[in-house]
Amino acid sequence: MNAPGDAIVRRIATFGGLLRHAGVEVGPGRVLGAVQALQAIELGQRDQLYWALRCTLVARREQLPVFDAAFAAFWGAEGSLGVPTRPSPRERGEDDAATAETVVQAARRTLGAEEAPDESAEAADRARSTAWSPDERLAELDFAHYGEEELREARAVIARIAGAVPLRRSRRQAPCSAGGTLDARRTMRAAMRTEGHPLERRWRAAKIVPRRLTFLLDVSGSMEPYARACVMFLHAAVRAAPNVEAMTFGTRLTRLTPHFGVRDPERALAQAARAVPDWSGGTRIGESLKAFNDGWGRRGLTRGAVIVIVSDGWERGDTGLLGGEMQRLARMAHKVVWVNPVAGDPDYEPTAGGMAAALPWIDVFLPGHNLRSLQGLADALAAIGDGRRTSRGRVGAL
């Protein structure tokens, strides 16, 4: 087969530029790969061209709609190319219904996810120093009564509190000074220094790593007074450790984690506000949890994780559904923590429809109306170790 001509190479480079413009990260390496891939196909076969370009220029499933739109626009209409449409409605998801423009926008948002840098070392430092001493007034003041100034003052404290992460024992082992199991490899190497006699034994033990932590924040109208402080907390938590995810829900589920790439909480807050379409709207907790269980739970955000739901439990939808989805969640997760800002009121009883339905599936129930109670959440998270499950339904510090 002939090497591809200059014209086609230029055309593919231009196509790569188009994809880049649409938000798909296509570097020179990928373009080169695409050009090389032409050797494996018959250039006359336009569907082969489609697949060859697709597998070299696309790196994740979320980019497929953008690629398809760009391919159709650049290489001619979909029909005339004989490009197969993707198999079933289930595969296609909702994106296909949207116009190419909104698809491009959505893809950009998804792709923004990769900007978040890894700061695990910093996170570990912060986790170790969660102690704080803000002035008492600020510590006890209900978030609902916060003004701009209080929010600014609380920022550093929130960031410090949010560093607490639950830990778990990893299957991966690391060298340790004593205890654990014999490290045959290192023992043997050490024995080389003593004429092959393993005088000094070396050990290895399971590493302790951060457990996955997923926050689900209610942003419905009734939660509005608490939303800003909560988003600030989530932002700090996501940035403090790897494996932390933040989602919001009201009438629909939105993943916030990608928008927390920026360090400045104010900018993160602004980005979050833009990203969440159902801010201060209604609540359908059950449906949102179902969307989470279906879409993200199966992809590993739930299994073995600590799930923290921040909500007042005002369910406008079906409380039966909420109970069922809480059960599904509780069965997959390591621990389910529910933080209820309204529970800061001494007269509060968790009897409202939604809250009562969810309660049997909650491991730890906490108020979350001020800095003091957030510290309580941090302590609870740090205390979740590798221990056995506690029985559900026990209501924690009310």
Next chain:
Amino acid sequence: MRRPVERSAAGAMSVEELTARLAEQSYLADRGLATVLNVAITLRKPLLLEGEAGVGKTQVAKDLAAVLGARLIRLQCYEGIDVAHALYDWNYARQMLYIRTLEAEQSAGREAIGELFGPDFLLRRPLLEAIEHDEAVAPVLLIDEIDRADDEFEAFLLELLSDFQVTIPEIGTIRAVERPTVILTSNRTRELHDAVRRRCLYHWIGHPTLEREIAIVRMRAGDVPDTLAAEAAAFVSRLRTLDLAKAPGVAETIDWVETLASLGDERLESETIDVTLGALLKYHEDIDRVRELDVGELVSAARKAVS
């Protein structure tokens, strides 16, 4: 820029030819998958396959190896997998015995001890085997369920995938004479790092179309009645449009059809469906969900779809 990649003897195939030869192995690849595989073989680039469980990601690697006449080397990933499990380890028990023997012979010189970390005491794990192979046709290396391994292993794999060479401190650098064909699979339980994706070709395998699924079932299931295979495939493809916790994959369809056939069914029957749903659906909620529906109606819809 590197010189253009040369086609190996095994890779000199058209997409049609590859499709036909995979079909001989009872694997029905659609046009997309066949093209992508051909690109991967030709460019000697690793291929990352993603898709729901049970759509045939692992199977295609096995059948591709058979088509190429290559050895399949499989590395199953899991949390905590490390160099000692994936690449190489030393045979410590043998090393200790050797030391004792040397002692008994009073011949434990420095050179003898140096031999302890030579090829004789090296345990070759899948990745090293794939790089060090001496066969005429480079093996197919299947790195299965890479999403189950952790970040640290991914970083290690990254090095391997870019150069196909490994350095063993005690022995030196080992480089692949001919690059193996590498297929990675992921069920997306964890997002893979971009750097890994950058080094791989990417392909998403979805559920097959109805016609293709019928053909796959007929080909892969043992001796089953044609009507049963077709109706069952239609039934399953309808189930996938429901909002199930885990939609059945082709693998489940095949299991189910074999179950039905073993009960002596020639066609889809509501009564046997009810008792065999467990071969198809793996969540209690999903089974309940389907039982709540009018199964009789689903059956007649499935029959109509393939008649």
